[in-house]
Amino acid sequence: MTPEQLQTLTLLRRARDRMDRDFAQPLDVAAMASTALMSAAHFSRQFKAAYGETPYGYLMTRRIERAMTLLRNGMSVTDACMAVGCTSLGSFSSRFSELVGESPSSYRARDHDALEAMPACIAKVLGRPQPMAARAMAAGAATAGA
Numbered sequence: 001m002t003p004e005q006l007q008t009l010t011l012l013r014r015a016r017d018r019m020d021r022d023f024a025q026p027l028d029v030a031a032m033a034s035t036a037l038m039s040a041a042h043f044s045r046q047f048k049a050a051y052g053e054t055p056y057g058y059l060m061t062r063r064i065e066r067a068m069t070l071l072r073n074g075m076s077v078t079d080a081c082m083a084v085g086c087t088s089l090g091s092f093s094s095r096f097s098e099l100v101g102e103s104p105s106s107y108r109a110r111d112h113d114a115l116e117a118m119p120a121c122i123a124k125v126l127g128r129p130q131p132m133a134a135r136a137m138a139a140g141a142a143t144a145g146a
Contacts, residue, residue: 011036012050015043016058023062024085029055064099064129067092071108072115080104099129 015036019027032055033043047055063084070080078089081104086092096104115123 008046009050011038012043012047015047015055016051019055019059020062023059023066024083026085027059032059060095061099061129063092064096067096067104068100068107068129071104072112074108077104077108096129 015032018035019032029040029044033040036043036046038046044055047058051058053061063086067080067084067086070083071077075083077093081089081092084092093104096107100107102110
């Protein structure tokens, strides 16, 4: 890896850390790109090449991940939506359903005792939202290997 590639990864990591830290703030690609000292288009291409998803996709996944925790703790869907930085309840619910596989209200109503009984490191991995396509590929790989 060249020094330039390492520098690019360092700048991308800085932007990703900002998304993790400031997920509830209004962040757009231009703001994230400025953190990485890149233009918005160049940042989007580099981020997707490095992390396998777009900057906005990464940010929304983090927001949904935080919303899942809030919903498990009994917060209303609307309050969770606003607490994680989403301004549209409809868009939040659609993205939540796409990543989690069920609506936010269904997720909130479901029993989460099994997740709470697991060690935190395992619960974090298993509870992480991922797109339906990724889940389908993982399920297909699991059945192909069986």
